Amino acid sequence: MAELVEEYMKDAPGMVRMYPGTLYVRHAIDYINDHYSEKIRISDMATHIGVNRSYLTSSFKKATGYSHQEYLILLRMEKAAELLKKTDLSVNDVAASVGYGDQLAFSKIFKQYYGASPKAFRESKEQLVLCVHKGEFPRTGIF
Known part of the structure; x- marks a missing residue:
């Protein structure tokens, strides 16, 4: 699933690729892939990555088209x-x-x-x- 999202981010229009929050989103995807069998809260993930929860939430949606929760469910x-x-x-x-x-x-x-x-x-x-x-x-x- 992470590979699909990464491919989407590579092939997406320039705006998505150049979006400044993309690096944080990649870290979030890695975190979700490593912890999908656990309860994952966006606040814990944001703290782990070192960004604001709201910023991570909007960045994730903007870069992938999914909320972190939707991505987690798809991966599960x-x-x-x-x-x-x-x-x-x-x-x-x-x-x-x-x-x-x-x-x-x-x-x-x-x-x-x-x-x-x-x-x-x-x-x-x-x-x-x-x-x-x-x-x-x-x-x-x-x-």
């Missing part, structure tokens, strides 16, 4: 999908591995992003496509 869903396909971990263990203490909350969010429950996703033969926006279902023909 991507990691969860990978664990579901490549391991035999229970759905509860997958949820915990990506930072969700509540399996029901995890399952609900997973279904919003993939259009299928974690169990159905695991059992599907084809790889489903991550939906970037909640409620946007991919055209896979599976569900």
Whole structure:
């Protein structure tokens, strides 16, 4: 996910690339990638990076098109999908591995992003496509 955001930032119009907060955003993305399984608060991340919380919030949105929370959820869903396909971990263990203490909350969010429950996703033969926006279902023909 971080690579996609970095590619977007490279290929985006000049305004985004030259935006002064981009360096802080890169640090924020690194922080999120390293701590996605933990509870991440924007204030903790801003303190870690050494910038104002409001500045980091607006910089992140301006540079990536996502809030830090949206990016975190996308990353968690991507990691969860990978664990579901490549391991035999229970759905509860997958949820915990990506930072969700509540399996029901995890399952609900997973279904919003993939259009299928974690169990159905695991059992599907084809790889489903991550939906970037909640409620946007991919055209896979599976569900």
